[in-house]
Amino acid sequence: xxxxxxxxxxxxxxxxxxxxLTAITVFILxxxxxxxxxxxxxxxxxxxxxxxxxEMGKAGGIFSTIIGTIALTLLAILIATPMGVGSAIFLxxxxxxxxxxRMIRFGSECLAGIPSIIFGLFGFILFVTKLGFGWSLLSGxxxxxxxxxxxxxxxxxxxxxxxxxxxxxxxxxxxxxKWQTVTRVVLPSSLPGIATGxxxxxxxxxxxxxxxxxxxxxxxxxxxxxxxxxxxxxxHFYILAREGISMxxxxxxxxxxxxxxxxxxxxxxxxxxxxMRRYC
Amino acid sequence: MFFIAFFGGLSGCSRGTxxxxxxxxxxxxxxxxxxxxxEFYMKDYPExxxxxxxxxxxxxxxxxREGAADIGMSSRELxxxxxxxxxxxxxxxxxxxxxxxxNGLEGLSQEEVRGIFSGDIRNWSTLxxxxxxxxxxxxxEGSGTRATFQEMVMKKSxxxxxxxxxxxxxxxxxxxxxxxxxxGYISLGLVNNKVKALRFDxxxxxxxxxxxxKYRLIRPFLFVTKGPPSGxxxxxxxxxxxxxxxxxxxxxxxxxxxxED
Amino acid sequence: xxxxxxxSILLIITIFIFGEGMPVMVxxxxxxxxxxxxxxxxxxxxxxxxxxxxxxxVTGGALVIGVPxxxxxxxxxxxxxxxxxxxxxKPIIELLAGIPSVVYGFIGVVILIPFIRDHLGGPGFSVLASxxxxxxxxxxxxxxxxxxxxxxxxxxxxxxxxxxxxxxWQTTRMVMFPAAKSGIIxxxxxxxxxxxxxxxxxxxxxxxxATIPRSLLDPVRTLTSNxxxxxxxxxxxHRQALFATGxxxxxxxxxxxxxxxxxxxKRRP
Numbered sequence: 001x002x003x004x005x006x007x008x009x010x011x012x013x014x015x016x017x018x019x020x021l022t023a024i025t026v027f028i029l030x031x032x033x034x035x036x037x038x039x040x041x042x043x044x045x046x047x048x049x050x051x052x053x054x055e056m057g058k059a060g061g062i063f064s065t066i067i068g069t070i071a072l073t074l075l076a077i078l079i080a081t082p083m084g085v086g087s088a089i090f091l092x093x094x095x096x097x098x099x100x101x102r103m104i105r106f107g108s109e110c111l112a113g114i115p116s117i118i119f120g121l122f123g124f125i126l127f128v129t130k131l132g133f134g135w136s137l138l139s140g141x142x143x144x145x146x147x148x149x150x151x152x153x154x155x156x157x158x159x160x161x162x163x164x165x166x167x168x169x170x171x172x173x174x175x176x177x178k179w180q181t182v183t184r185v186v187l188p189s190s191l192p193g194i195a196t197g198x199x200x201x202x203x204x205x206x207x208x209x210x211x212x213x214x215x216x217x218x219x220x221x222x223x224x225x226x227x228x229x230x231x232x233x234x235x236h237f238y239i240l241a242r243e244g245i246s247m248x249x250x251x252x253x254x255x256x257x258x259x260x261x262x263x264x265x266x267x268x269x270x271x272x273x274x275x276m277r278r279y280c
Numbered sequence: 281m282f283f284i285a286f287f288g289g290l291s292g293c294s295r296g297t298x299x300x301x302x303x304x305x306x307x308x309x310x311x312x313x314x315x316x317x318x319e320f321y322m323k324d325y326p327e328x329x330x331x332x333x334x335x336x337x338x339x340x341x342x343x344x345r346e347g348a349a350d351i352g353m354s355s356r357e358l359x360x361x362x363x364x365x366x367x368x369x370x371x372x373x374x375x376x377x378x379x380x381x382x383n384g385l386e387g388l389s390q391e392e393v394r395g396i397f398s399g400d401i402r403n404w405s406t407l408x409x410x411x412x413x414x415x416x417x418x419x420x421e422g423s424g425t426r427a428t429f430q431e432m433v434m435k436k437s438x439x440x441x442x443x444x445x446x447x448x449x450x451x452x453x454x455x456x457x458x459x460x461x462x463x464g465y466i467s468l469g470l471v472n473n474k475v476k477a478l479r480f481d482x483x484x485x486x487x488x489x490x491x492x493x494k495y496r497l498i499r500p501f502l503f504v505t506k507g508p509p510s511g512x513x514x515x516x517x518x519x520x521x522x523x524x525x526x527x528x529x530x531x532x533x534x535x536x537x538x539x540e541d
Numbered sequence: 542x543x544x545x546x547x548x549s550i551l552l553i554i555t556i557f558i559f560g561e562g563m564p565v566m567v568x569x570x571x572x573x574x575x576x577x578x579x580x581x582x583x584x585x586x587x588x589x590x591x592x593x594x595x596x597x598x599v600t601g602g603a604l605v606i607g608v609p610x611x612x613x614x615x616x617x618x619x620x621x622x623x624x625x626x627x628x629x630x631k632p633i634i635e636l637l638a639g640i641p642s643v644v645y646g647f648i649g650v651v652i653l654i655p656f657i658r659d660h661l662g663g664p665g666f667s668v669l670a671s672x673x674x675x676x677x678x679x680x681x682x683x684x685x686x687x688x689x690x691x692x693x694x695x696x697x698x699x700x701x702x703x704x705x706x707x708x709x710w711q712t713t714r715m716v717m718f719p720a721a722k723s724g725i726i727x728x729x730x731x732x733x734x735x736x737x738x739x740x741x742x743x744x745x746x747x748x749x750x751a752t753i754p755r756s757l758l759d760p761v762r763t764l765t766s767n768x769x770x771x772x773x774x775x776x777x778x779h780r781q782a783l784f785a786t787g788x789x790x791x792x793x794x795x796x797x798x799x800x801x802x803x804x805x806x807k808r809r810p
Binding site: 054134 | 348454
């Protein structure tokens with residue numbers, strides 16, 4: 001038998017419950033950030049950022065891991081962006097909806113859902129062993145590029161689609177070719193959207209551990225070429241924390257990571273806002 | 281298709297140690313020590329670069345075979361199917377059974393250790409300790425440390441699949457250091473004051489006892505190469521087995537390859 | 542041709558993972574892999590059932606924790622609070638999706654595990670710990686996509702319902718939820734995909750014992766951690782068995798993706 005509760009009372013109860021759950025959620029999420037920053041920030045100093053780790057990271061700073069992170073991320077972005085934007089242009093400007101575009105879209109959506117450890121396995125077998133790149137920036141960069149490609153395709157596609165059709169028509173009526181229209185009109189207008197996708201991918205590359213550890217290795221040296229192995233900040237944090245090498249340095253690395261990702265997200269968000277204001 | 285051609289082109293020029301330095305890869309048990317040796321090596325020869333990688337014994341052996349690494353590090357003996365590679369023993373390492381410092385136990389017999397790890401002994405009360413379930417921590421299948429432990433302590437019995445599995449010495453040590461009811465085994469060189477190393481069959485895990493072959497849980501650390509080592513690889517191996525570095529090995533908690541006679 | 546990169550990469554990955562993993566599965570029979578209880582790779586016994594069950598338990602646990610909290614948060618932020626609060630909180634919650642998973646895992650190790658060990662018993666490394674950590678990790682995904690789909694419900698629906706005398710909650714339950722259903726389901730499936738695919742955070746808190754856990758406080762091993770734990774040391778057939786683990790994971794993810802695709806396609810008018 002259903003007990004009749006007046007709708008207002010029911011709403012009151014539910015509302016209180018929902019607010020409670022929300023408060024707990026928000027508290028937990030904030031707690032994690034504050035906890036890491038509180039333990040980590042005291043460790044972070046100019047020396048911590050500018051010195052190389054010594055004694056496996058027990059002493060010294062994290063300079064080489066910062067360089068490793070930047071190099072690896074940059075490489076992944078440089079490989080994935082042209083491929084991703086190219087795919088998006090092809091999907092939106094040069095084809096109608098048919099089975100090919102559906103297949104491509106399905107492929108990239110599947111790719112987006114594949115866990116990073118599978119990318120790690122794949123990168124390890126193809127780049128590290130079969131092609132003989134060893135644990136290197138190149139192997140890691142290619143693996144990461146494959147991993148972030150779907151994000152870039154999807155965000156670029158959406159950005160290109162949201163460019164008003166009138167822009168293209170005006171361009172065509174002025175006598176420009178398809179290619180000129182794409183490069184001079186469509187791409188510049190969709191740039192903020194594409195940039196958002198790229199920035200989101202940067203965030204994902206920086207935070208990745210599983211795929212990187214099996215492809216880029218964990219050498220503590222500053223990488224000198226595409227074939228040198230390198231350790232990213234996430235991997236460094238993982239190793240320091242797990243092996244109990246130095247908790248202080250682990251927290252410090254985590255704090256730097258969180259701040260970097262915070263900065264990147266703020267950047268992405270402000271770009272996205274500007275983009276929205278322009279077209280919506 | 282174009283990027284396969286592109287990779288192919290790149291892989292052609294990826295060999296050669298000149299640009300990537302000497303790559304030494306493999307066992308995570310050897311890695312911390314090798315890192316230390318490399319630090320000394322590069323202090324002596326600042327223009328040379330040695331890259332030490334983890335990855336595990338098998339990955340290191342495979343990397344050495346396929347040329348991804350110049351030297352592979354292994355903390356287990358080579359398997360028969362791996363005898364196409366050459367090995368050099370660079371140090372010996374003891375294996376220590378460790379518990380939390382608050383644990384009242386000082387030593388265990390081989391049968392007791394085997395009973396605990398096989399899951400037959402599940403409670404500390406069986407060993408006259410306060411009543412509490414034992415948390416057993418072991419290494420993953422394939423690890424050199426586990427292989428040594430299996431061979432020397434467990435013999436034919438299996439390590440209980442209910443044991444917690446961790447993939448490095450450091451993590452086993454961290455867990456044992458934080459859980460008063462746990463037991464694990466790690467490299468003797470990595471024992472610190474956060475954990476207590478137990479006597480095994482009445483023998484303290486000390487260097488004297490290992491030297492005199494009284495403490496039996498030891499295993500070799502190997503450097504593995506494809507064909508006779510040459511150039512930078514040979515140079516580094518010679519450096520590591522030199523008397524000076526072998527003295528350092530002792531300070532790091534390992535057992536040198538030569539005995540003080 | 543560049544456009545096919547996504548498809549060709551997917552194809553290459555599939556070929557490599559299956560190429561490495563299938564031979565050993567064929568050799569010992571798929572049944573042994575899927576339903577075998579014993580994982581003793583050095584004795585050539587490759588039963589993956591404990592890991593499959595482990596992955597499902599941990600993912601299920603993550604959803605039990607993540608979905609109510611996530612949906613509650615989404616509903617409060619869209620229906621019961623000011624727009625200002627939403628404008629302020631949503632970007633912050635999305636930021637949390639970007640925090641490296643190892644950081645979540647580490648928080649689990651230093652705070653959650655000792656808590657479980659001291660207050661609930663067992664070793665601490667457990668199904669429970671992994672579920673909680675994964676549940677927290679998927680919160681941002683669920684919250685942010687659910688908010689988007691609740692916001693996408695036409696305003697007239699809500700206004701109509703309120704005009705008929707329904708309370709806010711009745712409106713949410715009977716009008717908004719059904720209208721935003723496919724988006725909310727998509728958010729849950731995405732969260733599920735993230736939970737089942739997570740590796741490093743799980744290795745840190747799960748304890749990784751390769752048996753079927755008997756209680757929530759027992760250690761557990763997932764498919765992903767099975768791969769990452771042993772890949773470094775595995776050789777020969779053992780390594781192929783790890784790729785076979787990858788194949789099974791891959792198939793599970795593909796099924797999830799297809800379901801997610803179908804629900805989101807329905808959403809598009």
